[in-house]
Ligand SMILES: Nc1ncnc2c1ncn2[C@@H]1O[C@H](COP(=O)(O)OP(=O)(O)O)[C@@H](O)[C@H]1O
C-alpha cells in the first residue's frame with residue numbers, strides 16, 4: 001500500500017514531465033530532448049531564490065516563472081528558425097540545447113551536487129506520516145492530480161485548448177480556422193515548461209539536491225512514459241507516467257531492485273512490440 | 289470593384305511551376321466555378337488565394353487590398369473561409385467543437401450562437417449529431433460539417449475545394465442544393481470542382497484551368513452548352 005502510494009507519487013512526477021514531451025510532440029511535431037533540463041533549471045531557480053528570500057513560496061513562483069520564460073525562449077531562438085527543416089536537424093538542435101543548458105549550469109554552479117537549502121522542508125502531517133506515507137509523497141500525489149485535472153479541463157473546455165487539439169490533429173486545417181500556429185506552439189512550450197517546473201519542485205521534495213544533470217534521468221524516463229502512453233496523447237502521458245512510477249517503486253521494493261532501470265525500458269520495447277502507437281496512441285494518417 | 293481579384297499569379301513547388309500567370313475575379317454575390325482535370329492546379333490556386341501558399345509573382349486583392357503576403361490565419365479574420373479538399377474536419381473532436389473552431393476568430397458569444405443556429409438550419413443533420421465525434425460521420429456529413437464550420441466565421445467569401453469528391457450522386461445533389469441555397473442568401477462562393485456539370489449548373493461564371501493556366505472563361509450556362517467543354521469535361 002505504501003509502495004503503491006510512493007509509486008503513484010513518483011508516477012505523477014513522471015506524468016507531469018511526460019505531458020511536456022507529448023504536448024510539444026503533438027503540436028510542434030518535434031521531440032524536445034532539452035525538456036528534462038528545464039526541470040534542472042527549475043531546481044536551481046528554487047535553490048537560488050531560497051538562498052535569497054528563505055521563502056519556499058517565492059522559490060516555487062520563481063521556478064515556474066523562469067522555466068516558463070525559458071521554454072518560450074528556447075522555442076523562439078532554437079526551434080522556430082528550423083520550422084520546416086528536417087526532423088533530424090531539429091532533433092540534433094534539441095540535444096544541443098540540452099547540452100548547452102547543462103553546460104551553463106555547470107559553469108555557474110559547478111558540477112557537484114548542491115543542497116537546495118534548509119528552508120526547503122515540508123511540515124510533518126501526523127495523520128499520514130504515522131501510516132508510513134511521507135508528506136512529500138502525499139503532497140506530490142495530491143498536487144499532481146490537481147494539476148492534471150486542471151490541464152485536462154483547460155485543453156477540453158477552453159478556446160485555446162481546442163485550438164491546441166486542432167493544431168495537433170491538422171495544422172493546415174487549424175490555420176484555415178484562423179488559428180495562429182506560432183502562438184499556439186509558444187503557449188504549448190510555456191505550459192510544458194511550467195509543468196516541468198512543478199516536476200522539479202516535487203523532485204526536490206524527494207531528493208533535496210541540485211546538480212547539472214538532475215533532469216537527465218527523470219527526463220528520459222518521462223519520455224519513455226510518453227512513448228508508452230502513445231506520444232501526442234495527453235491521457236497517454238498521464239497513464240504512462242503513473243505506470244512507470246508504480247513499476248519503479250515496486251521493483252525497488254523487491255529482489256529485482258538492481259534491474260529497475262532495465263525493467264522500465266524493457267517495458268517500452270514490450271509495449272511497442274504489441275502496440276506500436278503506444279497504449280492510448282492513435283494511428284494518424286499522413287496529410288499533405 | 290470585384291470582391292476578389294487574382295492578378296497574374298505564379299505559384300511554384302520548389303523548382304516546379306504549378307500555376308503560370310492566372311488571373312480571375314469574383315464579384316459580390318457570385319458563384320464562380322474553377323473547373324479542370326486532376327492536376328490542373330485548382331487546389332494550388334485556392335491555397336494561394338487563402339494564403340496557405342504564397343505566389344512567386346502576382347497579387348491577390350481582397351476588397352482591393354493585396355493579401356498575398358499576409359499569413360493565412362489573418363486572412364480568415366478578414367472574412368475569407370476555405371473549405372479544403374478532402375474536408376479535413378477535426379476527426380477526434382465532436383461536431384459542435386468543430387463548429388466552434390470555425391468561429392475561432394470571433395468573440396461575440398451571442399452572434400456565434402445565432403450563427404450556429406443558422407448553420408443548423410442549413411444542415412439539420414449536424415444538429416442531430418452535434419455531440420458525435422466527427423471521425424465517425426459519413427463522407428457526406430463530413431462535407432456538411434466542413435461547410436458549416438466555414439460558415440461559422442461569418443465569411444464574406446467562401447472557397448470550396450471539390451465538395452462533391454467521393455460522394456454518391458444523391459449526396460452530391462444534396463450538397464449542391466445547399467450551395468444554391470447559400471447563393472440565394474447572398475453568399476459569394478469560389479467553387480473548385482472536377483464535377484464540371486454540377487459546378488456549371490450552379491455557377492454564374494466559370495474559368496477552365498488546364499495545366500496551370502486558364503484555358504477558357506465565360507458565362508457558366510453558356511459553357512454548359514459549349515461543344516469543346518462538353519467533349520473535354522462533360523463526357524458528352
Ligand atoms: N505539395 C506539392 N509538391 C509538389 N507538387 C505539387 C504539390 N501539390 C501539387 N503539386 C503539383 O501541382 C500541380 C497542381 O496540383 P493541384 O493544384 O493539386 O491540382 P488539382 O487540385 O487541380 O487536382 C500538379 O501537377 C501536382 O502534381
Ligand SMILES: [Mg+2]
Pocket residue numbers: 330331332373450
Ligand atoms: Mg485538387
